[in-house]
Amino acid sequence: MIGQLTKGERQLALVILIFLGLVGLAMAAGGRHDPLGAHGALVIVCALAGLMAVIAAYFDPEPDPERLDRYYDDPSKIGIVIAMIWVVVGLFVGDWVAWLLVNPDLTFDAGWASFGRLRPVHTTSVIFGFGGNALIATSFYVMQRTSRARLPDQLSPLFVLFGYNVFCLLAVSGYLIGVTQSKEYAEPEWYADIWLVIVWVTYLVLYLRTLARRKEPHIYVANWYYLAFIVVVAMLHIVNNLAVPVSLGHAKSYSLFAGVQDAMTEWWYGHNAVAFFLTAGFLGMMYYYLPVRAGRPIFSYRLSIISFWGITFFYMWAGSHHLHYTALPQWVQTLGMTFSLMLLVPSWASATNALLTLNGAWHKVRDDATLRFMMVAAVFYGLTTFEGSFMAIRPVNSLSHYTDWTIGHVHAGALGWVAMITFGSIYASVPWLWKRESMYSPRLVEAHFWLALTGTIVYVMAMWNSGIVQGLMWRTYDDSGTLAYSFLDTVIAMHPYYIARAVGGLLFLIGALIGCYNIWMTIRGVPSAAPRVATDTAAESPVAVPAGAAAFRSGE
Amino acid sequence: MSVEERDPHTGYLTTGHEWNGIKELNTPVPRAVYFFLIATALFSLGYWILMPAWPFGSGYTKGVLGIDQRQIVSQSIVEAARDRATWTTRIQQASFADIQADPALMMVVRETGPRLFGDNCAACHGADARGNKGFPNLTTNSWLWGGSPEAIAETIRVGINSAHPDSRVSQMLAFGRDGMLQRPDIENVVAYVRSLSHADLATDKTVADRIAAGNTVFANNCASCHGPDGKGDPSVGAPNLTDAFWIYGGDEQTVFDTVWGGRQGHMPTWEDRLSEVDRKILTLYLVDQRMAQ
DSSP: OGGGSOHHHHHHHHHHHHHHHHHHHHHHHHTTTSHHHHHHHHHHHHHHHHHHHHHHTTTSOOOOGGGGGSOOOHHHHHHHHHHHHHHHHHHHHHHHHHHHHHOTTTTTTOGGGSHHHHHHHHHHIIIIIIIIHHHHHHHHHHHHHHHTOOOSOSHHHHHHHHHHHHHHHHHHHHHHTTOOOOOTTOOSOHHHHHHHHHHHHHHHHHHHHHHHTOOSSSOOHHHHHHHHHHHHHHHHHHHHTOEEESOTTOSOEEESOOHHHHHHHHHHHHHHIIIIIIIIHHHHHHHHHHHHHHTOOBSBHHHHHHHHHHHHHHHTTGGGGGGTTSSSOHHHHHHHHHHHHHHHHHHHHHHHHHHHHTTTOHHHHHHOHHHHHHHHHHHHHHHHHHHHHHHTSHHHHHHHTTSHHHHHHHHIIIIIIIIHHHHHHHHHHHHHHTTOSSOSOHHHHHHHHHHHHHHHHHHHHHHHHHHHHHHHHHTOBOTTSSBSSOHHHHHHHHHHHHHHHHHHHHHHHHHHHHHHHHHHHHHHTOOOSSOOOOOOOOOSSOOOOOTTOOOSOOOO | OOOOOBOTTTOOBEEEEEETTEEEEBOOOOHHHHHHHHHHHHHHHHHHHHSSOOEETTEEOOOTTOOOHHHHHHHHHHHHHHHHHHHHHHHHHSOHHHHHHOHHHHHHHHHHHHHHHHHHTHHHHOTTSOOBTTBOOSSSSOOTTOOSHHHHHHHHHHOBSOSSTTOBOOOBOOTTTTTSSOHHHHHHHHHHHHHHHOTTOOOSHHHHHHHHHHHHHHHHHTHHHHOTTSOOBTTTTBOOSSSSOOSSOOSHHHHHHHHHHOBOOOBOOOTTTSOHHHHHHHHHHHHHHHHHO
16 A cells, blocks of 8 residues: 555655644643543554554555556555445444334443444444445546546545544544534534545545546546535535634534524535435446446436436525424525425436436346345435435424434435445445456345345334334324323334334344455455356556447446 | 447437446436426425515515414414313312312323323333332322322422422431441341331341330431331321332332431422423322322
8 A cells, every 4th residue: 555655655644644643642732631632642543553554664665657557446445445344333333222222221321332422423434434435435436437547646545535534533432432512413523523624625636636637528427426525515514513612622612603503504514415425426426336337328418417417406405404393484494395395306317317227237137236236226316315305395394303204214315325326336346446357255245235125124114114103193182182192102102113123224234244254255365156247347547448349348 | 539329229329428438328308307397396486485485685585375384383372272271271270179070170180191291200200100219109108298189289399309499308317427326226227117017027036126226216316207106207208117118129228228328309390390280180190090099
């Protein structure tokens, strides 16, 4: 990894890491009476680990100049491995908190093990740890190939990748020791937020530099989405996290916004995190891996354009549907609801574009679990966006809001769409990246697929039932005009569904563990006894593909 | 690069571009997409005209229906209160005895009581009102501050050791920790207290001696609150020690801990959180449940 850096880049890496270590030292010293001190120590450890890695390889020979004729795939490889580690952590903690809801006494009387601290560990690990690393890894992979340009340098992709993971570590470890700014999906405190801004701007610049070096006349759709993801997430992150720290020696900060403005900013952020992190980024993934794996052209370029601009324009307005029937002025709710409804059209156009791209390749969907992951992801994307627009309608929301229906909706998206498209993309990339003929075991991919699908369905069905039962119980009145159920009655009624949900989550986790094993064996290059399935090939170098070459690889 | 070709499967032309093997068809956008874009846009337009929608300057378009969510909420609260007034006024005005004698009102109590109890009291006293460690069982005849409807209603209103100015106040002293009794005396009085509810406690002479010695300790230290016979005193919140019900537990170690370290329970005041009608319903619900047992 370090051997790929030029001498100058190794020196720059040392400077950055020393600077990072000094920042950690300042945090540790200034915050020695505060959780900030612990995070200072964590930053120092990260910086030292990086320094040791760079120093150990510092005198290695300079990288071969011929590397410039090849794509730079080290960051993608590392990113995929890190993403798989995060997904196991995130799903494990997710299932843990699911069982915690079944049996609330499972906390060992420890503060760190309470639901309120573990739940953000789950959400951050899966969304930012797994999703974020997968997006960074695949975006490097996709942008080089669709631009036919190597990443402009060797250091900044690694800086983006590792810097981003330092942020994730600060976030997750912070929750356990009680550091949070209490904004859902934006829990990390000010210093972690500032660090992420630095990392993210580097990411944006890196992306733009690669695009600027492209040898293709046009920018492929996947890159539009990845770029929208990077640009909008930067904007959301900065605005929602505007805050004033108690002092430079304290982890705690106070938001610049208060009351309903704070709520609106938070859900403008929160919903667009769904839109641009969990949707746009993964649509970028889908637009590359699905057609390549299927060996089919995208169904309609025009539909791509309509979907892209529809999604980017409409999503921005939709956040206020999280605040129906609250102190938020009704006109803001109206806008949130109507734009959410219009949003359904471009969302379904995207799902349709993906599914119709498979026309002519459905036999592959049948035989190839990797492609089936992507197909099912597109189906869940359609289902979830329909459900989302439906739940944004005020009267529907009055039933669904605050219930488990929301949890079911989120997981239909997170498990069914985000995780499935990611697993599909990872299974497609791993053999290409590590130069293997195929995955170690296609049968294990198949097993993972069915476990993931079953787990998702069990989870989502359980939460649909639970949410609707809960919502109806909350609003049932008896003859005397009082509520028919106490809150506790509704909690007791949830119990069987919570068990089902935890079982569904467990199936999904087992699937991911099988995936890890399969990926690990593929990386190690262990030959499999199973018969080979012909896999796709992706170019290794930005050498021009001869025009007119039969590039829709049929596979058979 | 820009060579259009026809996809053999669909018959559509490609756009002529290619990225690492990916091509795109130039398929026209399906009509349905335009149709639904226009349909949802028209729906939104209609909705904006009818409902509060777009901001301008310091105001916003109110919508021709003149609907305002705040007014709807206030109005529905007024309506709900009016619907309930048929029985709320009667419960408010009638005495406990009159309500208990009225089957229609008691039906309301039985319908409404469990929800009020479940949402406000169950967290400490348990969903079945049988209490938890430190929180009394409310289904027995053993009441710290009196079991008449009036006494229960007053306890709910002011709480115990609460912030209310009229709060009921009581404290079990820490006889051991604060040095009022020596350890052997405490062990003896514990034996005596436990013998009040366990007639068969004195299995041998040692225990019988301890119980006898504890009797004296009790008379000198405990009887002023718990009464000479240990039956308690509701006027100071001193529990009856002769029955089978224990708030913190009746085993030897727990009773010892109680005498050694003292106890001071806490119940919040509900005067500001529940209306008088609600508190009356809760009171009657408890009395009614106890009678049903």
